[in-house]
Amino acid sequence: MKTELLSDNWYxxxxxxxxxxxxxxxxxxQVREAYDRGNGAAILLYNKNKGNVVLTRQFRMPTYINGNEDGMMIEVCAGLLDGDHPEECIKKEVEEETGYLVDNVKKIFQIYMSPGSVTEILYLFVAKYEDKMKVSEGGGAEEESENIEVLELSFERALKMIKSGEIKDAKTIILLQYAALEGLLN
Ligand SMILES: Nc1nc2c(ncn2[C@@H]2O[C@H](COP(=O)(O)OP(=O)(O)O[C@H]3O[C@H](CO)[C@@H](O)[C@H](O)[C@@H]3O)[C@@H](O)[C@H]2O)c(=O)[nH]1
Ligand SMILES: [Mg+2]
Incomplete structure (x- = not known):
């Protein structure tokens, strides 16, 4: 097996x-290219009493150059591990992006998101949130100019947004459907 570096600009x-x-x-x-951007973690925050979930909205350039008109994506909170343990990473990411301080996160499974081209393993979590866990605005890391909008919406509406195409991010769809299958908000 021979590995040649084609690019190491960002990843x-x-x-x-x-x-x-x-x-x-x-x-x-055979010859295959593989894009290595490290591994990541993603989480669905849900509140059974309110019947709500917390999602994010942000600009994603790769989608903008491939058919997503305004480049905006509605996604569950997620981030790259940057060497952290997946559980530690996702707790940090939840606080940074959504402003909630969650304690008990539950790992549900780990998946390859795009196995033909991207090496990444994505660790998927779910966690309960409550209003009192909100400690800051969220919005993402300032120095990375993430500009993340935090959305709290009903679970029912989120499921409808999959059908309507407003939610078109794979990890988000997987987590919302997991919540439906397991009856997490019932
Ligand atoms: N300058 C620069 N910044 C970049 C580049 N690529 C990504 N970034 C920035 O690096 C930051 C990474 O933020 P994280 O929150 O750690 O990662 P993420 O992009 O949200 O990753 C999540 O979503 C991905 C896409 O679905 C997943 O692949 C990943 O596992 C994770 O779930 C973001 O601000 C992103 O804009 C690049 O080429 N150049
Ligand atoms: Mg992120």
Whole structure:
């Protein structure tokens, strides 16, 4: 296996040349590019009594250059691990992006979001939130100019927004559907 670095500007893009053994036992040489931006964590914050969930809204350039008219995406709170343990990372990220200080986060599963091109493992969590856990405005890291808007909306409305296409982010859809399947807000 040979790995060649194609780009390491913000994250890393590698070109990997390797031998792959086919079903019939014969070998062929394949070349694949893999974008490594580290691993990440994402979380659905929900409040059963209020029937609400907390989501975020932010500009995502890669979507803007591929059909998302204003580039805005409604997503669950999420961030890159930057070397942290997934659970530590997501708690920090929740405070930074949404302003809530959550304690008990529950890991539900870990997934590859785009296995043909991106190396990233995404750790998925859910957690209960209450109004009294709100300690700051949120909005994301100032120095990273994240400009994140915090949205608190009904779970019912969020599920409708998947059908209408207003929510089109995979991790967000997976977490909302998980909550529906498990009856987290029932
Ligand atoms: N300057 C610069 N900044 C970048 C670049 N790429 C990303 N950033 C910035 O780096 C910050 C990363 O913020 P996090 O909150 O840690 O990560 P995230 O982008 O929200 O990541 C989450 O969403 C991704 C997309 O769905 C997921 O891939 C990831 O796992 C996580 O869930 C963001 O402010 C983002 O704009 C780049 O090429 N250049
Ligand atoms: Mg983020």
């Amino acid at each position: 890393t893009l590698n070109k990997i040349t390797f031998d792959y053994q086919k079903e019939d036992g014969s070998w062929e040489t």
